Amino acid sequence: MCIYNISESPKHLCSSFLCFSTEEAEGDKKKKDKKKKKGEKEEKEKDKKKGPSKATVRAMQEALAKMKEEEEQAKREEEERQRRLEELEAQRQEQERLEAERKEKKKQKDKERKERLKKEGKLLTKTQKEARARAEATLRALQAQGVEVPSKDAMPKKKPVYSDKRKKKPTAQTPEGLIPTPISCSLYLPVVIKDEEESEDEEDKKDSSVKMTTNKARKEPSSESSSESESDDDRSKEEILYDKAKRRIEKRRQENLKNINFDKLRSPVVCVLGHVDTGKTKILDKLRHTHVQDGEAGGITQQIGATNVPLETILEQTKMVKNFDKESVKVPGMLIIDTPGHESFSNLRNRGSSLCDISILVVDIMHGLEPQTIESINLLKEKKCPFIVALNKIDRLYDWKKSPDTDVVATLKKQKKNTKDEFDERAKAVIVEFAQQGLNAALFYENKDPRTFVSLVPTSAHSGDGIGNLIALLVELTQTMLARRLAHCDELRAQVMEVKALPGMGTTIDVILINGCLREGETIIVPGVDGPIVTQIRGLLLPPPLKELRVKNPYEKHKEVSTAQGVKILGKDLEKTLAGLPLLVAHKEDEIPVLKDELIRELKQTLNAIKLEEKGVYVQASTLGSLEALLEFLRTSKVPYAGINIGPVHKKDVMKASTMLEHDPQYAVILAFDVKIERDSQELADSLGVRVFSAEIIYHLFDAFTKYREDYKKQKQDEFKHIAVFPCKLRILPQFIFNSRDPIVMGITVDAGVLRTGTPVCVPSKGFVDIGIVTGIEINHKSVESAKKGQEICVKIEPIPGESPKMYGRHFEAVDIIVSKITRQSIDALKNWFRDEMQKSDWQLIMELKKTFEII
Structure with a gap:
């Protein structure tokens, strides 16, 4: 509120009123501005609700399109720049390649030219060229004087003399009248016979001490060329020796194949295949009157065993068989290989059937064809190996009356009607199962065509019924159908079956000798993990007749072993030998590289099977065959393995396994299959935190490891259950x-x-x-x-x-x-x-x- 003094002059009053009215006007203006702003604000809010205007949207779209176009342009320019750089790089590389090719061609051309000149005898050093020029000048001078010079072709041909180590006596000077003849001979000496050294020696004698310096300078290029030619000679010498040895080996093999003696037969290699627990080893035990199966862990065959069956045993076992002519037996015996039937040992079974002449497929008459039996049939089909079927466990037929000293056909006739009916029914069921596998089968006494139909022989490994008939049929088929294959041949054919460490003998290899002969002291080449191993035979050990090669027997030492035998070889550096590949013998030292190359080709295929992972368990086994079986089992079970070894578990093996504690502790484990664990190794493993699982049966070992993994996994799940979030x-x-x-x-x-x-x-x-x-x-x-x-x-x-x-x-x-x-x-x-x-x-x-x- 304003209080105005009336006593003031009008002028002042007037200005006061003017001031008041101005203030009023300003107040009204402010109110109007406020309303206007409020209106604008409301309009803006309405516009906001409505959204941006069309012009704004269009401007934004144009800006975006422009930005996008600029980005694309920049991208195109960058791509074009990259493309140009790549083109330039490609051109540079192409130029480098062409330049390298040109240099290589030039080098090759020079080499070929030198080789050609060398063969023609025209590759001469500077000194030789000078000597040649002097000789030609002398020849021209003599011809100008009218001396008659005989042509090169008219001269008597003599054997070339490359060097003469003997000291030559000084000869007397020839008379003048006899000059033409020696001159004519000497004309060709510098060109053909005189070598570089002789010519240089002559120069040294003639020239003064000043000229000796120039000769030294002259010798440098000649020494380079001679060293180059020497290296070429060395290389070519090695190749010549290699080719010579290769040709010799091929020639020897061809001669051995030509000199096959069809009148003399070797022992057939017989392979026993079948499902686990069908009685394969039991049949052999009955044949040998031994108890090998009782000595095996769990009664399961886990290694390949080879048994030599002499002729006397064959005649003894077949004495009850009717219509079997004992006088006509030509084979000197049999080599029987017993292979495991467990599915983990399929690689051992494969190894056994790859070298056999004929197979015995053991089928349980009570169960028919089982999974491993079918696998064995497919294996035999693949290898095209003939086989006969032993219908085993006939003693389990109800009310069976055993008669091991009688022909099985007669024994079947003696049985009661219900037993015969059950046998006929089960035999027919097996024949039908064989038909489902694409094979014709018939009982051996009803089979009139053994080449087309598979023979079934009823046997009982428990009572001994039919064993004689089985052997008799084997002998008949091998002598008739396989006579050509069994013909005696001097060409060596041997295969490494097992690698085993024996106390007191070191690492030995079990070898099946099919053809040829092995002698003590011979140089052998065997396949190894790190490449072929060359060693000498220190000893040839044979088990006594009717004893298995894999069973610990008092071995007999021999100087020489001939076919067909299972033999244990002693030698150095056999630790890393790979089983399942051939053994070769080098008769001469230069044959070793050829035979090594031959083995390397076969090694590649086998080594591909043993591939180690970066993270995995450590596997140890007594033999390579068992190791391969365990690795195969781990592979199918998706358990990685990072290390392998053969023999007892030592401290070094524990140390190798302990490296997994840093990478993945669940794999800090040693799986020891049928091997001894040394006490200090076990103590070290306990202190480091490495778990060692040991078992004599592959399944027990795997069960223990599986349980450990499950417990470890459960422990980790409890540890991480608060971190793991399921989606x-x-x-x-x-x-x-x-x-x-x-x-x-x-x-x-x-x-x-x-x-x-x-x-x-x-x-x-x-x-x-x-x-x-x-x-x-x-x-x-x-x-x-x-x-x-x-x-x-x-x-x-x-x-x-x-x-x-x-x-x-x-x-x-x-x-x-x-x-x-x-x-x-x-x-x-x-x-x-x-x-x-x-x-x-x-x-x-x-x-x-x-x-x-x-x-x-």
Whole structure:
């Protein structure tokens, strides 16, 4: 409020009124501005609600299009630049390649020219060329004087003399009248016979001390060329020796094949195949009157055994067989190989059948063809190996009356009607099973065509029935159908079967000698893990007749062994020998490289089978065959192996296995199969934390290791269960909200994945707000640990400790999707320890959530 003084002059009063009116006007203006601004603000809010104008949108679109076009232009320019750089680089490389090719061609051309000149005798040093020029000048001078010089062709041909070590006596001077003849001979000496050294010596004698310096300079290039020619000579000499040795080996082999003696037969190699527990080893025990099977761990054959059966035993065992002419037996005996039937030993079975002449397939008459029997049939088909079938365990037929000293045909006739009927029924069932495998089969006494039909011989390894008939049939078939194959041949054919460490003898190899002869002191080449091994035979050991090669027997030492035998060879450096490949003999030293190359080709294929992983267990076995079987078993069971060895477990093996403690502790394990573990090695393993599993049966070893892995995995699962988060996607059921805050209790549907108790959950659509941790799951009022896709459940979600509780309706709504909160660590834990509990759909959900959470 303004108080004006009236007593003031009018002038002042007037100015006061003017001031008042101005103030009023300004106040009205301010009010108007306020209203205007308010109006503009409301219009702007309306415009905002309406959205940007068309012009703005168009301008934005144009700006975006321009930006995009600029980016594309920049991208094109960058691509063009890269392309030009690549082209320039390609041109440079091409030029380098062409230049290298040109240099190589030039080098090759020079080499060829030198070789050609060398062959023609025209490759001369500077000194030789000078000597030649002097000789030609002398020749021309003599011709000018009218001396008659005979032509080169007219001269008598003499054997070339390359060097004469003897000292020459000084000869008397020739008379003048006899000059023409020596001159004519000497004319060709510098060109043909005189070598570089002689000519240089002459120069040195003639020239003064000043000229000697020039001769030294002259000698340098000549010495280079001579060294080059020497290296070429050395190389070519090696190649010549190699080719010579190769030709000699080929010639010897061809001669040996030509000189085959068809009148003299070797012992046939017979392989016994079949399913586990069908009685393969038992049949041989009956034949030998031994108990090898009782000495094997669990009664399961785990190594290949070879038995020499002499002629006397064959005649003794077949004495009861009718229509068998003992006088016509030509074979000197038999070599029978017993192979394991367990599926883990398929590689041993493969090794046994690869070198046999005829096989015995043992079939249990009570069970017919079993898995390993079918595998053996396929193996025999693949190797095109003839075989006969032993229908074993006929003594288990009801009311069977045994008669081992009688022909099995007569024994069958003696049986009661019900026993004969059961036998006929079971034999027909086996014949039908063979037909399903694509093979014709018939009982041996009904088989009129052994080439087309497989013969079935009823046998009993327990009682001995039919064993004589089995041997008689083997002898008949080998002498008639395989006579050509069994013909005596001097060409060596031997195969390494086993590598075994024996106390007092060191590492020995068991070899099946099929053809040829082995002698003590001979140089042999055997396949090894690191390449072919060259060693000498220190001893040839044979088991006594009817004793197995693999069983510890008092061996007989021999100087020479001929076919067909199972022989144990003593020698140096046999530790790394690979079984299943041929053994070769070098008659001369220059044959060793040729035979080594031959073995390397075969080695490559076998070594591919033994591939070590970076992370894996350490495997130790008594023989390579057992080792291969164990490795095959581990491979099929998807257990990696990082180290292998043969023989007892030493400290060095424990140290090698302990390296896995740093990489992956679950593989810090030694699997010792049929080997001794030294005490200090066991103590070292205990102190380092390396587990050593030992067993005599492959399955017991694997069971122990499997149990250890399961326990280890369970321990790790308990350790990582709070880190591992299983993926899930949940949808809220709004009609079942029982408590909206601390704890949230509500009904949900599992749309994808698996929900487990302890799973942290969040809402991605609300800025990844963490709702809490699922502490309880109920289905139909029953508490459960997990819920799968499609289930409607009630969950209790408690807040994360240290965070404020979240509320349904405020922090998230019914329309929001809830997911499990995964991290990189939780995914790794699932991969390492919970892989078996995850399905393919769960991994797909993990991939989806990784994108949502932007996890790399």
